[in-house]
Amino acid sequence: MNQDMKFLVVDDFSTMRRIIRNLLKELGFHNVDEAEDGAVALNKLKAGSFDFVVSDWNMPNMTGVEMLRAIRADQSLKHLPVLMVTAEAKKEHIVEAAQAGASGYVVKPFTAATLDEKIGKILQKMGVNQ
Amino acid sequence: MSDFAGMEDLLADFLTEAGELLGEVDNKLVELEKRPGDRALLDDIFRGFHTIKGGAGFLNVQQLVQLCHLTENLFDQLRKATLALSPDLLDVIMSATMVIRDMFAFLERGAMPPSADDALLAALQHAIDGSPVLVVSAPAAVAAAAVAPASAEPDWEALMQSVTGVASTASTTPAVRAVTERTAGRRVSDQPDSDGARAGRREADRVVVSQETTIRIDTVRLDQVLNLSGEIGLAKNRLNCLRTDLLAGKTGADTLRSLDEAVSHLDVLVGDLQNAVMKTRMQPIGRLFQKYPRVARDMARQLGKHVELVLSGEETELDKTMIEELGDPLIHLVRNAVDHGIEQPEERQAAGKPETATVRLSAQQLGDHIMIEISDDGRGMKPEALRRKAVEKGLIDAEAAASMDDRHALQLIFLPGFSTKDTASNFSGRGVGMDVVKTNITKLNGRIEVKSVPGQGSTIVIALPLTLAILPVLVVRLGEQPFAVPLALVREIVNIRPDEVQEVSGRPTMLVREEVLPIRSLANLIGWPQSRPPAYGVHMQSGLRNFVLAVDGFVGRDDVVIKPLEDVKPKGIAGATLSGDGSVVLVLDMEQLLAEPAAETRRALFEQAA
Numbered sequence: 001m002n003q004d005m006k007f008l009v010v011d012d013f014s015t016m017r018r019i020i021r022n023l024l025k026e027l028g029f030h031n032v033d034e035a036e037d038g039a040v041a042l043n044k045l046k047a048g049s050f051d052f053v054v055s056d057w058n059m060p061n062m063t064g065v066e067m068l069r070a071i072r073a074d075q076s077l078k079h080l081p082v083l084m085v086t087a088e089a090k091k092e093h094i095v096e097a098a099q100a101g102a103s104g105y106v107v108k109p110f111t112a113a114t115l116d117e118k119i120g121k122i123l124q125k126m127g128v129n130q
Numbered sequence: 131m132s133d134f135a136g137m138e139d140l141l142a143d144f145l146t147e148a149g150e151l152l153g154e155v156d157n158k159l160v161e162l163e164k165r166p167g168d169r170a171l172l173d174d175i176f177r178g179f180h181t182i183k184g185g186a187g188f189l190n191v192q193q194l195v196q197l198c199h200l201t202e203n204l205f206d207q208l209r210k211a212t213l214a215l216s217p218d219l220l221d222v223i224m225s226a227t228m229v230i231r232d233m234f235a236f237l238e239r240g241a242m243p244p245s246a247d248d249a250l251l252a253a254l255q256h257a258i259d260g261s262p263v264l265v266v267s268a269p270a271a272v273a274a275a276a277v278a279p280a281s282a283e284p285d286w287e288a289l290m291q292s293v294t295g296v297a298s299t300a301s302t303t304p305a306v307r308a309v310t311e312r313t314a315g316r317r318v319s320d321q322p323d324s325d326g327a328r329a330g331r332r333e334a335d336r337v338v339v340s341q342e343t344t345i346r347i348d349t350v351r352l353d354q355v356l357n358l359s360g361e362i363g364l365a366k367n368r369l370n371c372l373r374t375d376l377l378a379g380k381t382g383a384d385t386l387r388s389l390d391e392a393v394s395h396l397d398v399l400v401g402d403l404q405n406a407v408m409k410t411r412m413q414p415i416g417r418l419f420q421k422y423p424r425v426a427r428d429m430a431r432q433l434g435k436h437v438e439l440v441l442s443g444e445e446t447e448l449d450k451t452m453i454e455e456l457g458d459p460l461i462h463l464v465r466n467a468v469d470h471g472i473e474q475p476e477e478r479q480a481a482g483k484p485e486t487a488t489v490r491l492s493a494q495q496l497g498d499h500i501m502i503e504i505s506d507d508g509r510g511m512k513p514e515a516l517r518r519k520a521v522e523k524g525l526i527d528a529e530a531a532a533s534m535d536d537r538h539a540l541q542l543i544f545l546p547g548f549s550t551k552d553t554a555s556n557f558s559g560r561g562v563g564m565d566v567v568k569t570n571i572t573k574l575n576g577r578i579e580v581k582s583v584p585g586q587g588s589t590i591v592i593a594l595p596l597t598l599a600i601l602p603v604l605v606v607r608l609g610e611q612p613f614a615v616p617l618a619l620v621r622e623i624v625n626i627r628p629d630e631v632q633e634v635s636g637r638p639t640m641l642v643r644e645e646v647l648p649i650r651s652l653a654n655l656i657g658w659p660q661s662r663p664p665a666y667g668v669h670m671q672s673g674l675r676n677f678v679l680a681v682d683g684f685v686g687r688d689d690v691v692i693k694p695l696e697d698v699k700p701k702g703i704a705g706a707t708l709s710g711d712g713s714v715v716l717v718l719d720m721e722q723l724l725a726e727p728a729a730e731t732r733r734a735l736f737e738q739a740a
Contacts, residue, residue, distance in 0.1 A: 019188050
């Protein structure tokens with residue numbers, strides 16, 4: 001995996017952003033930026049060249065799914081892999097995430113190994129599809 | 131080792147953030163009681179529990195995850211309107227937030243909290259199942275139904291395929307499996323790190339994770355500090371140059387003017403820097419206020435009263451230490467207002483007042499002070515009743531009571547041992563009443579006063595300095611020795627003319643603005659001989675004591691940083707500070723000095739000296 005990949009971690013809870021950032025660091029990804037909701041994240045995504053988005057589901061202003069739909073609707077962003085993070089493991093959530101175009105789905109709490117596996121799968125899939 | 135070895139930082143962050151979040155949730159619950167159908171409130175509360183659950187999951191605090199999970203599910207149903215909110219249900223939810231707060235307290239000590247009460251879990255589960263709400267204090271036997279299922283992760287790959295119809299090439303799952311097959315999942319109690327295994331070593335290795343050692347600061351404020359210290363560096367360079375010039379013998383008018391300019395500039399910069407650094411410690415008082423609507427609501431409900439707590443000025447900023455120290459006194463005052471101030475609904479109706487009482491808690495900055503007011507529209511206090519009570523309790527004598535005006539009589543409630551209700555109630559009257567509040571406020575260099583109109587309500591006013599770091603003082607002289615007194619206590623400076631000093635009950639007094647005030651000699655108070663008759667007096671008010679402090683002269687006013695005297699603690703001395711010329715100035719602790727009864731006589735002031 002390319003360790004220079006630039007991640008955007010989106011969560012309204014700063015402790016959670018820090019947790020995910022730490023986990024990414026454990027995996028060797030040091031290039032990580034943060035956003036506290038979907039709207040802020042979209043602005044950052046449009047401004048900077050990000051390679052991967054890890055986003056929470058439940059956020060004020062703009063939820064993770066709304067952001068996901070906006071990303072998929074944007075010509076310059078729609079290729080971006082988006083890993084959705086949530087505490088829910090409900091079927092309707094997963095269906096909604098899949099329909100909105102999520103690249104993967106991870107349920108809190110998770111370990112670095114789980115995250116690694118999810119990211120790996122998504123990147124592998126992208127590689128094959130390209 | 132604590133239960134959270136290696137995660138202390140994370141835990142501290144979590145507690146700070148989750149604590150704030152829970153405070154917001156609490157307030158929104160109080161709001162929700164008024165507007166049960168408000169969708170935005172329900173969403174916010176749902177998200178609050180959800181977020182706390184997420185964080186707790188990473189910290190592996192399953193007890194917290196379990197409780198938040200249930201509450202969150204409950205709110206999910208409430209916001210989807212598949213469940214209606216009843217007052218009983220709200221009580222169950224409120225006790226859940228209380229338990230969550232208790233769990234935070236465990237976590238703060240670095241210990242794994244015990245699981246929530248079975249009865250509470252059962253009550254939540256019952257509500258989720260749509261059964262009639264159980265009262266929280268129900269017997270624990272009903273708890274069997276209350277094991278929260280922690281859902282296992284569904285199969286993303288399988289679902290992706292079923293939704294998109296495209297087989298994922300990376301998938302290791304050979305066949306599409308129904309998601310529902312796996313949702314039965316693990317139970318919380320199956321987790322290897324569950325409560326039981328840890329209980330044994332919990333007491334022994336309690337490591338204190340101190341929550342309050344970190345502070346969040348707006349980067350704009352930090353930048354200001356940085357800019358100013360940079361500018362001070364430049365000013366220092368300028369002074370260094372001037373020093374070289376001066377040492378080389380250049381003492382012309384130009385050099386001196388430059389020196390004057392440079393020093394003035396530095397003076398302004400240092401002042402600004404002090405301010406900027408102080409600002410980094412300033413926090414909005416709203417973080418404290420937000421706890422109180424819940425406190426007031428719980429108490430009013432238990433007392434059968436209807437009370438609304440109205441907050442204003444939450445954005446007012448105060449030193450972090452002060453905010454921490456204010457927590458207990460304010461909670462006490464809010465409880466006091468609800469318990470003693472507010473009447474029962476019938477009594478209010480009879481008096482022609484709205485059934486729902488209003489308690490206002492406000493903060494605002496006035497000059498270099500913060501004013502905090504707690505007012506209620508309750509029954510108020512009668513000065514006469516307070517006087518009688520104080521005499522009955524032997525706190526003051528009848529003569530003092532008779533000569534005391536109404537405003538002063540109200541302040542009697544701050545005397546130790548004074549309580550207006552004979553039977554202490556569960557909440558506010560625990561014998562450690564208003565005198566403790568007053569002591570706490572005085573410790574912060576603040577003042578507290580009560581105003582009241584019988585039948586219309588009472589207002590408690592607290593005035594606090596912006597910060598504890600810098601104390602404005604008046605520097606007075608006794609002989610050649612300077613002493614500093616807190617400027618907050620100083621009312622005015624007066625001349626003492628021997629012929630105007632009258633003896634009342636053997637004590638010297640003088641008339642200041644038509645008020646007879648006792649004269650206390652500073653020399654006498656600190657045990658020095660009265661070597662000359664005092665020339666000036668400082669009219670001071672320290673609590674209930676209104677007096678003239680007799681001194682030899684003044685140096686001026688100053689803003690000082692008090693250094694506590696660590697090993698020697700002379701009576702009546704709060705600490706020491708350095709004056710501009712480098713000499714040590716002692717800062718007086720007036721309360722302590724005045725604790726001794728007056729001993730001076732008129733003769734001692736004016737005649738012994740000769």
